[in-house]
Amino acid sequence: MIRTVATTPFSDQKPGTSGLRKKVPHFSQPNYAENFLQAIFDATERPAGSSLVIGGDGRFFNAEVIRKAIRMAAANGVAKVIVGQNGLLSTPAASNLIRQRKAAGGIILSASHNPGGPDGDFGIKYNISNGGPAPEGVTDAIYKRTREISEYKIVDEDAPDLSVIGTSRLGETEVEIVDPVADYATLMEELFDFAAIREAIAGGLTLRFDAMHAVTGPYAKEILEKRLGAPDGTVLNGVPSEDFGGGHPDPNVVWAAPLVDLLLGPTAPDFGAASDGDGDRNMILGRGIVVTPSDSLAVLAANAHLAPGYKRGIAGIARSMPTSGAADRVAQKRGIGIYETPTGWKFFGNLLDAGKVTICGEESAGTGSDHVREKDGLWAVLLWLNILAVSKESVAEIVKSHWAEFGRNYYQRHDYEEVDKAAAEGLMESLRDRLASMAGQRFGTLVVSEADDFSYKDPIDGSVSTSQGVRIVFSGGSRIVFRLSGTGTVGATLRVYIERFEPDPAKHDLSIEEALGELVRTADAIGEITKRTGRAEPDVRT
Missing domain, CATH: 3.30.310.50 (Alpha-D-phosphohexomutase, C-terminal domain)
Incomplete structure (x- = not known):
C-alpha cells in the first residue's frame, strides 16, 4: 500500500559539488531525507520500466536511508531497484552498475572522505544514466523541487533484507540485492594485465593498501589478495565501519599518517596506497616517496598505454582548474587534447561521453578514466601496479624519470x-x-x-x-x-x-x-x- 505523507520544505537542501551533505543529526530530522529523496524522484526523468541503482559507503545512517529509498522508489513507480548487499556500493562500482545495467540513474549515499558516525557527516547524491554525477541543470531542478515540496510517497511494507543476495518484490517493484564487488572486479580484469601484476607480486613486489575502514576494503581484498595473489594482510583496515574506525577516511598525509610513516620508514614495502570513504579517491606512495595527486595524474596519463585497456593510447586528458599543470605537459608532448574544468567530477562527463578525453583527474586525490563516470581509487592503484609490473622500475624511479622528461x-x-x-x-x-x-x-x-x-x-x-x-x-x-x-x-x-x-x-x-x-x-x-x-x-x- 502506498502512503502519501504531508511535509513542508527545508530551506537548506541545495546540492553542493557532490550532492547534499549535512551532519547526521541534521539529516535525521523528521522528513529531511524523505523530502530530498522525493525531490529526486519528482525532478528526474525515468522511462517506463527503467531501473534505479541504490547503494552507499556504509557510514552511519546509510542502511536506514537506503531502506527508505527502496520503499519510496516503489511508491514512485520505479520498475526495478538494484541495491548493493548490506547497502554497500563504492561510488565507482555504482557508476559501473548504472552503466552495465542501463539504469535510468542511481542514488548514492555517501559523504565521500568526510568523517562518519552518529555525529559525523552524511550525504545523498544522484547520478544520471551515464553513471556520472548529475549536472547542474539536474541538481538545480532537484533543489527547486525541495523548495516547493508538500508531500512524499512511501510504501508501508518493509524493504527486503539487505544482507541476502537475490530478487524479491516490493509492491509492483522488483528489488535485486547484488554482490557489490563482482561486476567491478571483472571490469578491472578487463582493463589491466592481472597476469603481469600477479607475476610481479610473486616475484617480490611488496605492497600495502589502507582501506581506512571504508567501503573499498572488500573490493581491495577480492582484487589485491584473492585475484592478484598479494599476501593476507596486504589490505589494512579492510572491514567497513559506520564511523570508519573512529578515523577520517581521507587519503592524505594527515589522515593516513600510519601508512605514510610505513612507506617513509626503514621497513617500507615497494608500493603503498589508500582510498577514501566511498572509494573514489586515492593516495599513491612508493618507498621513500609520496606522489602528489597532480603528479599521479600526469604519470598515469603518460604511461597508460602499458595497460591492455589503454594500449592504443588515450584521446585526451581533463583536469580540474586547481590541479597542477603537470598533465598539460604530457598532453602537449603527446599531441593530445587537454581540458581545464571547474572542480567537480560532473564537469568531466560530457568530455568523456564525447570521446574527447580518456583520463581525468583532480588535485583532491581523484583520478579515473572513461571506464566509468566517477573518479576511481582502486582503478588508479591498479594502473600504478600495472605500470610497475611492466616497467620493472620503482615508484621513485618512475616519478623522477617523469620529471626529467616533462619538468x-x-x-x-x-x-x-x-x-x-x-x-x-x-x-x-x-x-x-x-x-x-x-x-x-x-x-x-x-x-x-x-x-x-x-x-x-x-x-x-x-x-x-x-x-x-x-x-x-x-x-x-x-x-x-x-x-x-x-x-x-x-x-x-x-x-x-x-x-x-x-x-x-x-x-x-x-x-x-x-x-x-x-x-x-x-x-x-x-x-x-x-x-x-x-x-x-x-x-x-x-
Missing part, C-alpha cells in the same frame, strides 16, 4: 577548515574586487602577469559555470588559486593552491619550503588570510 610542478594545497562563512566569503569578494588592478603588481620577486575569476564554457553543451576560483598567475608560470570548497558541512573551507613549475632537473630535489616558501607567504599577503580568518596556519597541507 616538475612543485605543488601544495592548504585547507582552512570550518572558517567563519562570512569571513571566507569576504576574503573571496575582496580578491575579486582587486583582480582588475592586480596585473603588474610585485610581491617580493614575484610579478603578477594575470589574474581572473575562472569561468568555464562546456565545449560539448555550451553551458557556462562562473566564479569557480580566483587565479593569480606570476611571470614564469607560478600561480596561486583561492576557492571555497563545496564538500564541507560546517562553516566554510577555504582552499589555497600553490604551484611552481621547474623545468631544470638540477632543481627537482628542492624541499617544499625552498620551492614554495615565497609563494606561500605571498598567498597570505594577497588573500589577507590571517587577517580575515584569524588562522596563522592551514588545518591540512596536502
Whole structure:
C-alpha cells in the first residue's frame, strides 16, 4: 500500500559539488531525507520500466536511508531497484552498475572522505544514466523541487533484507540485492594485465593498501589478495565501519599518517596506497616517496598505454582548474587534447561521453578514466601496479624519470577548515574586487602577469559555470588559486593552491619550503588570510 505523507520544505537542501551533505543529526530530522529523496524522484526523468541503482559507503545512517529509498522508489513507480548487499556500493562500482545495467540513474549515499558516525557527516547524491554525477541543470531542478515540496510517497511494507543476495518484490517493484564487488572486479580484469601484476607480486613486489575502514576494503581484498595473489594482510583496515574506525577516511598525509610513516620508514614495502570513504579517491606512495595527486595524474596519463585497456593510447586528458599543470605537459608532448574544468567530477562527463578525453583527474586525490563516470581509487592503484609490473622500475624511479622528461610542478594545497562563512566569503569578494588592478603588481620577486575569476564554457553543451576560483598567475608560470570548497558541512573551507613549475632537473630535489616558501607567504599577503580568518596556519597541507 502506498502512503502519501504531508511535509513542508527545508530551506537548506541545495546540492553542493557532490550532492547534499549535512551532519547526521541534521539529516535525521523528521522528513529531511524523505523530502530530498522525493525531490529526486519528482525532478528526474525515468522511462517506463527503467531501473534505479541504490547503494552507499556504509557510514552511519546509510542502511536506514537506503531502506527508505527502496520503499519510496516503489511508491514512485520505479520498475526495478538494484541495491548493493548490506547497502554497500563504492561510488565507482555504482557508476559501473548504472552503466552495465542501463539504469535510468542511481542514488548514492555517501559523504565521500568526510568523517562518519552518529555525529559525523552524511550525504545523498544522484547520478544520471551515464553513471556520472548529475549536472547542474539536474541538481538545480532537484533543489527547486525541495523548495516547493508538500508531500512524499512511501510504501508501508518493509524493504527486503539487505544482507541476502537475490530478487524479491516490493509492491509492483522488483528489488535485486547484488554482490557489490563482482561486476567491478571483472571490469578491472578487463582493463589491466592481472597476469603481469600477479607475476610481479610473486616475484617480490611488496605492497600495502589502507582501506581506512571504508567501503573499498572488500573490493581491495577480492582484487589485491584473492585475484592478484598479494599476501593476507596486504589490505589494512579492510572491514567497513559506520564511523570508519573512529578515523577520517581521507587519503592524505594527515589522515593516513600510519601508512605514510610505513612507506617513509626503514621497513617500507615497494608500493603503498589508500582510498577514501566511498572509494573514489586515492593516495599513491612508493618507498621513500609520496606522489602528489597532480603528479599521479600526469604519470598515469603518460604511461597508460602499458595497460591492455589503454594500449592504443588515450584521446585526451581533463583536469580540474586547481590541479597542477603537470598533465598539460604530457598532453602537449603527446599531441593530445587537454581540458581545464571547474572542480567537480560532473564537469568531466560530457568530455568523456564525447570521446574527447580518456583520463581525468583532480588535485583532491581523484583520478579515473572513461571506464566509468566517477573518479576511481582502486582503478588508479591498479594502473600504478600495472605500470610497475611492466616497467620493472620503482615508484621513485618512475616519478623522477617523469620529471626529467616533462619538468616538475612543485605543488601544495592548504585547507582552512570550518572558517567563519562570512569571513571566507569576504576574503573571496575582496580578491575579486582587486583582480582588475592586480596585473603588474610585485610581491617580493614575484610579478603578477594575470589574474581572473575562472569561468568555464562546456565545449560539448555550451553551458557556462562562473566564479569557480580566483587565479593569480606570476611571470614564469607560478600561480596561486583561492576557492571555497563545496564538500564541507560546517562553516566554510577555504582552499589555497600553490604551484611552481621547474623545468631544470638540477632543481627537482628542492624541499617544499625552498620551492614554495615565497609563494606561500605571498598567498597570505594577497588573500589577507590571517587577517580575515584569524588562522596563522592551514588545518591540512596536502
